[in-house]
Each structure stands twice: as C-alpha cells, then as structure tokens.
Amino acid sequence: MTDPVEIKRGDGPIVLGLPHTGTYVPGDIAAKLNDRGRELADTDWHIHTLYDGLLDGVTTVRATFHRYVIDANRDPEGVSLYPGQNTTTLVPLTDFDGENIWDVAPTEDDIAYRAATFHAPYHKALAAELERVRAKHGVAILYDCHSIRSNIPFLFDGTLPDFNIGTNLGATCDPMIETLTSEICSQAQGYSAVLNGRFKGGWTTRHYGRPEINQHAIQMELAQSNYLTAEEAPWSYDESRAAKLRTHLTEILKTLADLAPALRGKS
Numbered sequence: 001m002t003d004p005v006e007i008k009r010g011d012g013p014i015v016l017g018l019p020h021t022g023t024y025v026p027g028d029i030a031a032k033l034n035d036r037g038r039e040l041a042d043t044d045w046h047i048h049t050l051y052d053g054l055l056d057g058v059t060t061v062r063a064t065f066h067r068y069v070i071d072a073n074r075d076p077e078g079v080s081l082y083p084g085q086n087t088t089t090l091v092p093l094t095d096f097d098g099e100n101i102w103d104v105a106p107t108e109d110d111i112a113y114r115a116a117t118f119h120a121p122y123h124k125a126l127a128a129e130l131e132r133v134r135a136k137h138g139v140a141i142l143y144d145c146h147s148i149r150s151n152i153p154f155l156f157d158g159t160l161p162d163f164n165i166g167t168n169l170g171a172t173c174d175p176m177i178e179t180l181t182s183e184i185c186s187q188a189q190g191y192s193a194v195l196n197g198r199f200k201g202g203w204t205t206r207h208y209g210r211p212e213i214n215q216h217a218i219q220m221e222l223a224q225s226n227y228l229t230a231e232e233a234p235w236s237y238d239e240s241r242a243a244k245l246r247t248h249l250t251e252i253l254k255t256l257a258d259l260a261p262a263l264r265g266k267s
C-alpha cells in the first residue's frame, strides 16, 4: 500500500501541511465511488508543486491519500467544521457541489478503518514534526496549504477572494502572523484577500494552533484560478500564473520564518 504520508524534513521553524493534494485511492475504495466521485474534483490540485522550493529549511508533511478516502482536515471524531452550514464531512458523502460521490456509501466500520489507516498516521507525522521543530527553535509555525475553485454555490455565494487566510478568528496564532500575512496578500497587485472570511481554518489549523505553547497555525486557501489553466478537468498547472503567485507565497513564508525567533518565549 502507498504510504499515507510523505515527509520532507527541514531545519527551519516552518512546517507546511498538505492534507488535500493526494490523489491515492485504494482499489477497494475506488470501486465504491460513483463516476462523479472517481473524478476526484475536490483535490487541492498541484498545491505541493506550487509550494515546492519556496523556502529553504521548510518541513513538509503531505497526505498522499485523497480526501474522499478520509479527510485529513476534519475532526476524526466527526464533529462538523461549520455547524449549520454546508460543508463536507470526515468521509465526505458529497462533493463540494453537494452531489453524491458514492455507489456504496461508507459504513461506520469503513470510517473507523480509514481513520486508523490514513488520518491517524498523517496526524501522527504532522504532530511529530511540529514537536521536533518546536524543540529545536522554541517555536513552530504550521502553514496549512489549500486551494479550491473560486465559484462553488453549495459552499459560498459569489466569487472567492484569491487569498483566503484562516486563523479561526485569531485563535490559532500570534497576531503578528495573521497581520503580516494579510498585509502581503492585500498588497499583492492584481489579487484580492480576506482574513477569516468563508474559510476560517479547518480542523488542522484549529487543532494545532496553540500560541500558548509557541505552536502557531495559519491556513491559506488559494483560489485555483490563480495557478491552474482552468478550474475544471484536466486541472492543468499554469506555469506563468503559478510563477507570479509563487513570488507572493515566497514573501509570506520568508516573512514568517524571519518572524519566528521573535515569537519564541513570547507566551
């Protein structure tokens, strides 16, 4: 079986989480998806490529499995990310358009198996890397990397801003982290940005973001139109759009890495 998690260790204070860029679906689970589900439309396409090589010393923790197997950015206890609003669940029953993705719906036993086999190893690795980095630097900053189509009426009205920064209303990181990130995004020419808009940070950001122990987390949800040729299959990577976006992502990551020593011991 494909290893559920890929780790690249660096010696710096930043850890990139990549929960949704994996496309691995074991054959027995793929056989239960319907044709629509097998399109894997809700992948954070090419996000690992987009962030590759932007920051020296960065650590990356990447789930190789697809979010339709089990969603690494959802509470393993099954608690909804946005109670009362349309969202997708731990093992999603629908895609982001609210359409059924299964021919054979997952049972409670299926969910428990996938939680133990995929979700838990990913988070064991992510927690261990954050611990390692924090022991070395006295501080760790988790930057959770995401992307999504910019028009999804089932999830939100209108068109999503280009940079969607989530800190669960400031709870998951030191204020300087969200302030500096927001400033860079707002000043990026030709892009729009919002802090804690529709996307406030998923379970990963909320779970690991503990400023009181010098462990900070921030989520970046990018509109896919900024680095894909089109927000539809075949989800092709657009080198020239990506190159432009990468300059701003580099500035964010470098700024956070430079900030990290000042956060050590602040709390």
Ligand SMILES: N=CN[C@@H](CCC(=O)O)C(=O)O
Binding pocket: 020, 044, 073, 081, 146, 147, 148, 166, 198, 199, 200, 201, 202, 203, 219, 221
């Ligand atoms: N691309 C993925 N988006 C995240 C959004 C989480 C959130 O902030 O609500 C997800 O569904 O896990």
